[in-house]
Amino acid sequence: MPRIQLDYSIYLVTGRELLPPGKDYYESLEESLQGGVTLVQVREKNADTGEFIEVARRTKQICDKYNVPVLINDRIDVHLAVGTAGIHIGQTDCPLPLARQLIGPDAIIGLSVRNLNECKRAIEQKADYIGIGTVWRTESKDTKGRKCLGPDGTGEILDLLHDTGVQAVAIGGIHLPNLPQLLHGSISPKYSNSLDGIAIISDIVSSKNPRESASNLREIVDSFKRARKSLNQYQVKGGVFDSPFVIEHRNKNEFTNDYLIKRVEDLMNVLKDETPLINQLTNKVVMNDSANVTLAVGASPIMSTNPRDVYDLSPAIGACLINFGTIDDKEGMQVAGRQANVNKKPLIFDPVAVGATSFRRETAQELLAHWQPTVIKGNAAEIGAMAESSEVASRGVDAAGSGFKDPGSIVKQLAKKRAAIIVLTGPEDYISDGNLVIKLSNGSHYLEKITGSGCQAGTLIACFSAASKIDYLNKNNEELFENKSQLVQGDMLLGAIAGILVYTVASEIAAERSDVKGPGTFRSALIDELYNLTPETISQRAKIEIRY
Template sequence: MSKPDIDYSLYLVTGRELLPPGKDYYESLEESLKGGVTLVQVREKDTDTGEFIEVAQKTKEVCDKYGVPVLINDRIDVCLAVGAAGIHIGQTDTPLLIARSLLPPTAIIGLSVTTPDQARLAIEHGADYVGIGPVWYTTSKDLKGKLSIGPEGAGAILEVLAESRIPAVAIGGIHPPNLPFLFHASIAPDSRNYLAGIAVISDIVSSLTPETASRGLKQVIDSFLRSRSATKQPKAVFATEVGQSRTVEGFLDTVAELMVVVKKETPLIHQITNNVVINDSANATLAVGASPIMATHPKDVKDLSPAIGALLINFGTISDKEGMLVAGRQANVNRKPLVFDPVAVGGTAHRRDTSKELLSHWQPTVIKGNAAEIGALAGSSEVATRGVDSVGSSFKDPAALVKSLARRRGAIIVLTGESDYISDGETVLKASNGHSLLGHITGSGCMTGTLIATFCAGARLSHLATKQVFEGESMLVQGDMLAGALAGVLVMTVAADVAAAREDVRGPGTFRAALLDELYNLTPEVLKQRAKIEIL
């Protein structure tokens, strides 16, 4: 007999201690199987042998009804006793070669790995699959305290595994908001090897509705795996309109449409932003026809989320981190556009650490920053940072950088500067409006982030109003988010061009007031006439 064919895409690791009060383990298990779990590992670290065998046997009976294989964590004796499909072992458990000698030749053996060297040994010793992690910090008792490796660390291991074609699943701190980023960012840079799936514990076991939790995860996983099997680059976590004209004229028509939608629908734009620019950002939001709200308390932001059109998180002063964490998660849950402006992210260790923490909790729709900020997120040292400013010239190939980062992060990337570069990982747009006076007033970049959020809200509303057909219905945000990001950039920079040309503008002070006027007065016709964009 040959080994069973295993679908590793949604791999549930059990944990009865994590069940919500009143939830029966077998009831939860069956619901998760209905939701799309494809593989189950029974983990019973603190249970005696007799009870472990009983739990494993009953688990297998439930899984057999759905044709889902069962693996046992570490215990070869339990695996043999219940006739499970195989075992999963850690680095300090029974050595793989010994386990192989004791189990039937058809048994599946998986091994946890954290480093490329451990992955090489897994290949050498004949592992059937590997579990990579922990990717992020987790409260699971098996993984708690271990150093998280991040998606990039997972990618390094996938590179080692590529030639062997051994499948790999990631584990540790994975939940719906960061799942798309994990899949994108972990793709091995040279071989393009990618994850076969994810292993999840608390996101399913701790849920009161494990079927719904499983189904949500499975939709994102399947969407990614379909994109890879079709030999395409994975799309980001927003939808792309089928048949949308991706020409300069087509983009400008869409931007003009979004300007009308925003004025008509007046979406509520939730902004957690730095205290230097709160007033300017609120006024810019009002000037283009939307409505601002600047709530920051975690309880406020959770209740607000269903009503908002989009969320901007600008961590210029990083004084409301808890509110940022909750607001971002809720925006993802409610499928609202989330714009992240990581101000001076490369400037201090605190900012880098905070950015990593935020991005492990939620998935942004758009990331907007100057050259130093985008460079820090991309791991590039071409541009340095001084405070909130970039120092030195821009990147040698900014178009390639934003396209690559958009693919890795699964988000629209907006690189602002003398020219602005915007990409969804497939298309790269270059916008060349704007005026040097923007660099002489505080908060012009932050206001650009505000307007990007505003017009991404417009893009979502436009989709909902017209009920157009979109690809990737399981994605987190619906609407033409690339056009929304472009609209935010163009409205800001074209209004700046018009304001700077006014006779009453004599310097930064008069320019600031004129900019607000021209944001208010800007029409779609003027924008289309003056906009300077290229598709690269």
């Protein structure tokens, strides 16, 4: 059959053993195609030849109805018997040059690669596409003892494909919450190559609603591809936003200091009128202060960490903060973050001292493989560790050294890579969505003298992110976005700016009080001033610089 051009966007690898109880394979397959699967690989590790051929034949019949090509895993004889578009082989299967001789020049051949050397060999042997993996640990394949590539390792392999014409999909542990991180984080460092699609097994096959699962994944991949093609990353097309969170606009003429201050004032009023519930999985040292600052700005705190409890709470909260200063409830963090993604709640991640120990680095990687944060907040050491920069070292929870030479560039690049708002706190605060950088210069030296000031800043970002979502939904038609499960409605850049600005302006006022004699009296005064802060005061004191 003539060679065809494949769309690798949502590449379904079948696995009948993973179907949920009572779900028929062919029913699940058709529903997944209706949801947006663009390519199907029939993978049957335990079937005899006759059964494999029958499964492949019926699979192709269903896929033909939707004009979706079918590939066969490993078995050249099954491909020839059924007349599929091609095959996919692994490193220990039939050698690619021999496979090409057997199936002819027009059939598609894909090859699994795990490292740079295997990728180079696939290019030399003229594979049509490669499957890069595993990205993260997965239940559907044996990854025990094998190093997972992660988005960075995937990106290094993608660099080798520049100008080769070889397409690439990633496989392994990919699901809805971590997909934006993979797509953005795997953009190759040298040539900015990106994935052509993702190979999915359990996230679709194990779903009771494969059509919805496939549709949600397809929406993210399509949005990413539109953003890559567009000169303006945040252009709106057909009612679907190409960013990982809804924004209001980024018009340089309208996006001014006065506009920002006015919008922060609006969110202050929203918080006091709506009192959203903010779940905070935070470290034990700061729980009381974090709850108090939440109340002071008008929101309502809850500090739930139990996995069952956070699962049930997620639909009702306004935002979720995950601060792993004391990491003793990792399962709760995994569930809380994933449910925040599922329920489209702003998710704020504060990776306290992430660069201080291997345990913290590994835990951060594990959490980020489970869910996608909306905002990542940290000091210079924490953001440096997340950005894999050697400019700033970690000394416990503090940063050591003189700081970044260009902090704006660091946060902007990390925001693009992580598909999240990045907040770098310090004597001056830098916030970026990957498109622009906001520099805030308010604050008091007392903040660095009290325990948990950075944690409280994360709390206020969560509060104002919740307010931004509420404000957006109050002004817009929620039904337009009800099926766009990857989107967090509201301007999350604005929520982060408001949280930091309110906190730092209040700290200035508290430090100026005559009854403040040092860090102890400052702590109490800070909560008072957060409670008493007015929009007029924000307008008078805000020190904002917008950088494009």
